[in-house]
Amino acid sequence: MRTALVLGGGMAGLVAARVLADHAEEVLVLEPDDVAVDQPRQRRGVPQSAHAHILLGRGRQILGDLFPGLFDAMIGHGAELLDFERDGGWYADGLRRVAVPGDDMLSMTRPFLEWHLRRHVLRSGRVRSVRAKATGLTLTGSRVDGVRIARVDGGGAGTPGGPGERIAADLVVDATGRSSRLGDWLRESGFQEPPRRRVGSDIGYATCLFRREPGQRLAGVRAAHSTRTLRSGRPGASSLSPVENGRWIALTTGFADDRPSRCYDEFVARCMADVEPMRELVRACEPIGEVAVYRFPASVRRDFHLLGDDFPAGLVVSGDAVASFNPVYGQGMTTAALHAEALGQWLRSAPDLDRPAGAYFKRIAAVVDNAWETSAQQDLFLPHVAGKLTVGQRAQLYLRDRLIDGCITDMKVHRSFLDVVNMRTGPRTLRRPSILFRALRAPRRQSALR
Structure with missing residues (x-):
């Protein structure tokens, strides 16, 4: 492949x-x-980058293989390595889940991670960045052979006038995210758009940065994640973790009419109504800057694998352009890494680039299926989404609640839960009889950490 x-x-x-x-x-x-910058910064095209992000366990494994030395470089520049048994606290409805040894996490902001990734990618003499945006596909017969582009000036606008410049390519990867226009381009070129599924969640989340003292812990932990289930009457989540440049990043979420606003006093009130690490954060630490908010209306997936041969050759899709999920589950960056892994596997099989990439799309469909079951299908239980639950949904919700209860006192249940959350295994793991049995018999700890 040339280009x-x-x-x-x-x-x-x-x-x-x-x-x-x-x-x-x-x-x-x-x-x-503009990505030609000498330090991390938020990009206009990623409005959610101001908020807390997490690179799940499987994603970190893939990036570690693809970018040797990346994580050491990030730690050297201020990313925080956390041991979740020693440093972290997982909470469900105010109760702390049993600690599980062997899990760690690298904590940093999204701009910091992207900046380091970009530096590593561009070190290869084969990769070059072009400041432009795609405006459409070009084809020879049923094969994509390039894209039309608009150059971008210093103000971020496309160069006006003319039919648009073309860049030729042997393979095009659409990684333009949730707002991808690929469906329109396919239709304009005489192809079908992929079937599309949507599950509304209407989640809002608010993030605030705080000043962090060296070695500081909050209620004994360096990172916390608190989930409020439907049983709480106010479903949502909150989290805090240390990030580069001596800061804490804290996030709180809510659904529909309970979405958080930009008001700092409201942010404080939400933290004070949560677990002790969140309360201590706002009592002991100084905020840096304003509260940032973001609204995520729905999880969306595009099932390219169902198109078969009714899809042009020379074209694949990756990341949120395939599927985007409720961000509270933190699956986006790891799903992108899994798609890249699938792309590498497909290319190593020496595929015929003059044929549609069906084998690739089947690989990523399995990734999307697992992530969708863990996140989007769970959002179907939300009252403003589901309305009155069916008998089957009530049974699923009962089992989910029992699994969460099991995580509070049973290390094996919590380990299996974390493996699914970190996308190391699929959600079927939690349906094993041995795990369900342990979850059903695990006593729920009564002392709430509030």
Whole structure:
């Protein structure tokens, strides 16, 4: 393959570019935002980047393989390595789950991670960034052979006038995210759009940064994640963790009419109504800047694997352009890494690039299925989404509540739960009779950590 073209220079685009660099003589990454910067910063095209993000366990494994030395470099620049048995607290409805040894987490902001990834990717002489945005596909017969682009000026606007410049490519990867226009481009080129599924969640989340003292702990922990189930009457989640430059990043969420606002006093009130680490944060630490908010209306997936041969050759899709999930589950960045892994597996099989990439789309469908079951299908239980639950839904909700109860006192149940959350295994793991039996018999601890 001579030239591969990646549309989008975010997380999905960067890891795809790294994989393509092993198979193409030249990889061009099309990104309208200015990424030629000497330090991490929020990009206009990623409005959610101001909020807390997490790289789940499986995603970290993949990035570690693709980018040797990446994590050491990040730690050297201020990313925080956390041992969850020693440093972390997981809570469900105010009760702390039993600690599980062997899990750690690298904590940093989204701009920090993307900046380091971009530096590593561009070190390869085969990868180059182009400041432009794609405006459509070009085809020879039923094969994509490039894209039309608009160059972006310093103000972020596309160059006006003219039919648009074209960049030729042997393979195009759409990694333009949730707002991808690929469906329109396919229709304009005489192809079908992929079937689309949508599950509304209407979640809002608010994030605030706080000053952190060296070695500081809050209620004995360095990171906390608190989940409020439907039983609480106010479902949602909150989290805090240390990030680079001596800061805490704290997040709180709510659904529908309970979405958080930009008001700092409201942010404090939400933290004070939560677990002790969140309360101590707002009592003991100074806020840095204003509260940032973001609204996520729905999880969406596009089932490209169902199109079969009714899809152009020379084109694949990755990341949120395939599926985007309720961000409270933290699956987005790890799903992008899993898609890149699938891309590498497909390319190593020496596929015929003049044929549709059906084998690739089947691989990523399995990734999406697991993530969808863990997050989007759980959102179907939300009162403002489901309305009155069916008998089957009530049974599923009962089992889910029992699993959460089991995590509070049973280490094996919690270990299995964390493996699913970290996308190391699929949700079927939690349906094993041995896990369900342990969860059903696990006594619920009565002392709430409030």
